[in-house]
Amino acid sequence: MPVYERGYRHWEHSGKSATPPWWAIARRGIMGPLKRRGLLFLLVVAWVPAIVKGGILFFTYKMGELSKLVGGEWTDVSAAGFRSFLEWQMPWVLIILAIIGSGLITKDRQENGLALYFARPLGLRDYVLGKGLVTLFYYFAVTLFPVLALCIFGYLSTQGATGLEMLVVIPLKTLVYCILAGTSFSLVILALSSLGTRTVFVALWWVLLFATDGLADIMAMFRPELRVLDFAGQHVNMGALFLGGRPMDGVSPWISLVMVALFIVIACGILVRRIRPVEVVS
Amino acid sequence: MARPQSEVKRPDRAIRVQDLTYAYGAVPVLKNVSFVLEARSIGLLGPNGSGKTTLLRALLGHLEVAPGSVSVLGHDMAREARLARRGLGWMPERGGILPDMSGVAMVAYLGELGGMPATDALQRSHEVLNYVGLADERYRLADTYSQGMRQRLKLAQALVHDPDWLFLDEPTAGLDPRGRLALLDLVNNLARDCGFGVILSTHLLADVKTVCDEILVLRDGRLLDHARVDADAEKQTAVFVLEGFGDLDAFAAALTARTLVPVFEERTILVATDAVMGPRFILEAASESGFALRRLQRRTETLEDLFFKLVDESGDEAAGALSALTGGEGGER
Numbered sequence: 001m002p003v004y005e006r007g008y009r010h011w012e013h014s015g016k017s018a019t020p021p022w023w024a025i026a027r028r029g030i031m032g033p034l035k036r037r038g039l040l041f042l043l044v045v046a047w048v049p050a051i052v053k054g055g056i057l058f059f060t061y062k063m064g065e066l067s068k069l070v071g072g073e074w075t076d077v078s079a080a081g082f083r084s085f086l087e088w089q090m091p092w093v094l095i096i097l098a099i100i101g102s103g104l105i106t107k108d109r110q111e112n113g114l115a116l117y118f119a120r121p122l123g124l125r126d127y128v129l130g131k132g133l134v135t136l137f138y139y140f141a142v143t144l145f146p147v148l149a150l151c152i153f154g155y156l157s158t159q160g161a162t163g164l165e166m167l168v169v170i171p172l173k174t175l176v177y178c179i180l181a182g183t184s185f186s187l188v189i190l191a192l193s194s195l196g197t198r199t200v201f202v203a204l205w206w207v208l209l210f211a212t213d214g215l216a217d218i219m220a221m222f223r224p225e226l227r228v229l230d231f232a233g234q235h236v237n238m239g240a241l242f243l244g245g246r247p248m249d250g251v252s253p254w255i256s257l258v259m260v261a262l263f264i265v266i267a268c269g270i271l272v273r274r275i276r277p278v279e280v281v282s
Numbered sequence: 283m284a285r286p287q288s289e290v291k292r293p294d295r296a297i298r299v300q301d302l303t304y305a306y307g308a309v310p311v312l313k314n315v316s317f318v319l320e321a322r323s324i325g326l327l328g329p330n331g332s333g334k335t336t337l338l339r340a341l342l343g344h345l346e347v348a349p350g351s352v353s354v355l356g357h358d359m360a361r362e363a364r365l366a367r368r369g370l371g372w373m374p375e376r377g378g379i380l381p382d383m384s385g386v387a388m389v390a391y392l393g394e395l396g397g398m399p400a401t402d403a404l405q406r407s408h409e410v411l412n413y414v415g416l417a418d419e420r421y422r423l424a425d426t427y428s429q430g431m432r433q434r435l436k437l438a439q440a441l442v443h444d445p446d447w448l449f450l451d452e453p454t455a456g457l458d459p460r461g462r463l464a465l466l467d468l469v470n471n472l473a474r475d476c477g478f479g480v481i482l483s484t485h486l487l488a489d490v491k492t493v494c495d496e497i498l499v500l501r502d503g504r505l506l507d508h509a510r511v512d513a514d515a516e517k518q519t520a521v522f523v524l525e526g527f528g529d530l531d532a533f534a535a536a537l538t539a540r541t542l543v544p545v546f547e548e549r550t551i552l553v554a555t556d557a558v559m560g561p562r563f564i565l566e567a568a569s570e571s572g573f574a575l576r577r578l579q580r581r582t583e584t585l586e587d588l589f590f591k592l593v594d595e596s597g598d599e600a601a602g603a604l605s606a607l608t609g610g611e612g613g614e615r
Binding site: 007008009010011013014016017018019021024025028032107108110111112113115116117118119120121122123277 | 339342344364365367368370371372374376377378379380381382383391392394395396397398399400401402406409413425439441443444471472475476
């Protein structure tokens with residue numbers, strides 16, 4: 001059809017307010033993957049530990065003293081008990097963030113997409129904030145959200161016996177911890193994602209980072225403080241400051257907090273260097 | 283109905299560049315480039331590596347230009363690039379596709395990033411995809427598009443937020459002749475009928491002649507010429523090559539009497555004059571002076587000739603030569 005028949009119409013503003021660019025990026029990044037059935041299945045499976053813990057909480061309450069037979073961390077409704085739960089969820093953090101985070105910047109770089117973003121009225125902060133919120137959301141989906149659900153369920157199933165603790169204190173402590181740990185995980189996977197144009201390599205590097213726990217375990221046989229090399233372990237150990245519980249052998253939670261802060265700083269440095277509107281595509 | 287341009291566009295739509303200098307490391311890419319562009323269709327010409335894309339990136343505010351200044355739509359790009367970008371549409375030469383998104387989703391998403399409400403962006407996405415001729419393919423994944431469709435999609439994403447200026451970097455690269463003409467047809471329509479300012483960066487002179495009112499010629503980072511492309515001027519003015527024997531002085535005097543200025547070369551005489559009436563004046567002068575003409579041939583010097591002359595010769599000698607042909611302002615450096 002010739003151009004003159006199609007005609008160009010100028011944009012007539014509807015008067016509605018525009019969303020900030022970081023929110024548009026985050027919303028698209030969150031909603032897009034939810035259309036994939038495989039990911040939805042993984043998210044459901046990632047909630048199985050929370051469902052199991054909820055079931056045990058319910059039945060141990062019904063069993064009364066018999067709950068001591070089950071005992072251990074599964075029936076622990078204290079903040080430290082939820083820290084253990086968050087530690088169990090670490091494999092899901094590894095898997096879900098590898099799937100979601102590895103392509104977030106990589107795919108934009110594959111086809112010179114960054115040039116399209118930065119030809120718009122947005123800056124590096126908007127871009128990183130938007131992308132970071134995507135990974136943070138999926139991190140929360142397997143950590144914070146199950147804990148919050150368990151707190152509500154625990155409160156309801158134990159008839160408010162520990163209401164203040166279950167509805168206010170533990171959720172707040174968990175929220176602060178998850179924001180800090182989630183920010184670190186998010187920025188690190190984004191930094192890895194900004195380094196290349198192949199998502200598979202980004203995912204591989206991410207898995208290798210989590211595999212440092214095995215290396216740290218071996219080295220800790222000689223010097224326990226070398227557990228500080230355990231990337232994921234630092235995030236768990238830092239949780240002792242917020243949620244209580246036993247810290248890692250040989251490494252103070254404060255040291256872990258410093259390490260996590262260091263991860264954030266390094267990741268930010270990489271992102272600033274790597275995310276440029278000027279991209280050379282071979 | 284489309285609204286009148288005066289209601290839609292900003293008051294200050296000019297692009298002002300003053301002493302722009304930029305280097306990648308120690309390699310200078312742009313050297314003291316200065317010009318002022320009003321919102322019309324501009325061809326940015328130059329051989330590969332002449333600094334065209336770098337200049338466009340400077341206009342988008344992607345580069346920190348320490349010496350010099352760039353002002354777009356009344357905004358200083360060193361401080362207010364984000365504000366200015368609301369009025370700019372950019373079509374990159376390479377890539378420019380977001381994977382895993384349909385055409386309509388990609389354009390809507392980029393419209394939203396361009397400052398549009400989500401519902402407006404989606405509606406506009408459908409409209410501009412229809413305009414560029416991708417209505418039937420809009421729900422297909424963008425990374426499965428053919429080259430021609432990709433170029434149209436990139437034009438659509440540049441248009442979606444209805445900018446004042448379109449920066450098109452080699453828009454016809456990789457297109458077959460039919461696709462190239464169709465895309466130029468769109469750009470022409472946008473520039474001439476819809477009030478867009480267009481900067482068309484290309485090394486294809488035919489594209490510039492089809493679309494542009496003015497040209498900027500870059501070579502080695504220097505602006506060689508800034509002139510108007512006046513198609514009529516190319517038709518009305520011509521250079522005639524004359525050969526013959528007789529009294530050269532008398533023939534020259536007869537030509538001068540008819541306000542024609544002969545330029546003598548080795549065995550030929552060159553006369554620049556009106557393409558239609560010129561031969562008649564020359565024949566009259568020859569008859570009057572008794573000069574026997576044995577050759578009277580029109581030499582059509584094209585935009586291509588002068589472009590190559592500009593980029594091949596040193597800038598100082600070549601500057602303004604293009605203006606002589608195009609009848610433009612010329613020599614704004």
